[in-house]
Amino acid sequence: MSEVSRARRAAFAILKTIEKSNGHSDDLLRSRQVEALSQSDRNLTTALVLGVLRWQIDLDQRIRPLLKHPNAKLDAEVLIALRLGAFQLLHMDRIPAHAAIGESVEIAKTAGHRFASGMVNAVLRKLAASRAEAKEEAPEEEDWRRAFPAWMVERWSANYGEEATQAICRHGQSQPNISVRMVGDAEAELAAQGVILSPGQLLTAARHVVSGDITETTTFREGRVRLQDEGSQLVAELAPRGGTILDCCAAPGGKTLILAERNSGARIVACESSPQRLAQLRERLAVLGDRVECRLADATSLEEDAAYDVALVDVPCSGTGTLGRNPEIRHRLRSEDLPRQAERQCAILRAAVRAVRPGGHVVYSTCSLEPEENEQVVSAVLSERENARLIPLQLRIEELRSGGILTPSGASRLLQSITAEGSLRLLPGTFESDGFFIAMIEKIG
Structure with a gap:
């Protein structure tokens, strides 16, 4: 049984707070709990939290078809574990697939959803396999609009045009300048x-x-x-x-x-x-x-x-x-x-x-x-x-x-x-x- 790293535990806790309340990522990422982490763990926690939030809409659209019952209502903890694993598999090439999958499974277990851990494992393994196949094909140009609600994209396109909308969406998926x-x-x-x-x-x-x-x-x-x-x-x-x-x-x-x-x-x-x-x-x-x-x-x-x-x-x-x-x-x-x-x-x-x-x-x-x-x-x-x-x-x-x-x-x-x-x-x-x-x-x- 693998242990969940401090960075992933912290990211999971923050994402759960945001999912279940009106917490703000900016405030939560400056909390005492995060400040107590090492610099490398703080960096990973920040990357995971902001990455999952930025790509959540697209992550959910990729996860759902891989479920046995795509329209099933998932507990928040299980869904967050899936999102964390999916984000690492799809957007963090330096993290080995086995680490992303294994720790997401453990997150589900430690959150009290041992019964769902097998499902988390199966879904993420399918996603990893499809990702590996996609890497062998010609890369597609990133469509940044997938990460935003359709109603936002539609109104930006109507107000500012397609080119500006793509730039808005690309900026929204990037870490802002300090x-x-x-x-x-x-x-x-x-x-x-x-x-x-x-x-x-x-x-x-x-x-x-x-x-x-x-x-x-x-x-x-x-x-x-x-x-x-x-x-x-x-x-x-x-x-x-x-x-x-x-x-x-x-x-x-x-x-x-x-x-x-x-x-x-x-x-x-x-x-x-x-x-x-x-x-x-x-x-x-x-x-x-x-x-x-x-x-x-x-x-x-x-x-x-x-x-x-x-x-x-x-x-x-x-x-x-x-x-x-x-x-x-x-x-x-x-x-x-x-x-x-x-x-x-x-x-x-x-x-x-x-x-x-x-x-x-x-x-x-x-x-x-x-x-x-x-x-x-x-x-x-x-x-x-x-x-x-x-x-x-x-x-x-x-x-x-x-x-x-x-x-x-x-x-x-x-x-x-x-x-x-x-x-x-x-x-x-x-x-x-x-x-x-x-x-x-x-x-x-």
Whole structure:
């Protein structure tokens, strides 16, 4: 009887938590249990969890025909054991088939499904045999769309075309770049600690980690470099300067830190509706002292009128622009969820427009690819108000280029991604960042 490795046990536990609750892979992979593993076991655990979640739809379609009763309902533990084995057989060439199969069988047994272990063994052996036969044939071009719900693929194809959809899906199946925000000049210091960086694609203050574990460096622990997706950084950079700034949905605080960096004398109010996330926000922003007021508040119920020069409205959304980073979203989101999301997003944006003074600006953003959460929200709110208008982002992009905040090539690429209405859309695969939608509104009276 073979034993189950610590990495596979950890991966199984995380996948079970995600299957049976609303756990998030990003949080679970940073848990104490995972941190206690060796570096090699942490790497394997991460690869297994994210790989199974990314390929789960395709894995299930390959597993089902090999069952004696293809439509049978399987216990969650048995299904996860099958997915783990199938993922290793199909996508991890360095893992021997006998290890992938044997440990998946043991996982089923130790999870209390000894009766199903023979079935797990038989199905995975059939899959291994079919995989071996396929390797002898000419390789097929990978169809990344197989790993996503059909309704997502269909709407992306309709909205952005087949080529862009393939790029979105390919990006969603890849490990995202580790992007960082530089606070001062610390590259030589990081290099001495074994971390090699490359320039950002869009921003002069952004870098991509080429090699090394940046979270293990003193530079990171001291806050002189921060983990933050480059598209997320861009959202805050696009916000105009102001003396009074409202960050409507501030946690986890990366954008708030950039607002404070770019507006050194400003009074900033950072709102968060979750007490737990507010506590984390306060801890992260403590370095700013009393420059930022962290407020427990639901942005939909803000009653301030004409109190701010600038409002940043990075609303909670479906997150379909982050499927490479958060692969479980594809298994939970339904198309009927989008109108409900949009209703709340409209309420937050209305409150933000009310909160800025005449001549002030609101930057609205999501990490969603869906028009219901993006253009349609902005259009709906503007249709209700005669004293607000959409401001095309071309001029702001040019300002950031001339100010040395955007790289010249990054600015040129962003200008090519301006929508017909003047908003900005970053599609995954077109850019190396997560997907974002950004619009700017001016209050005119």
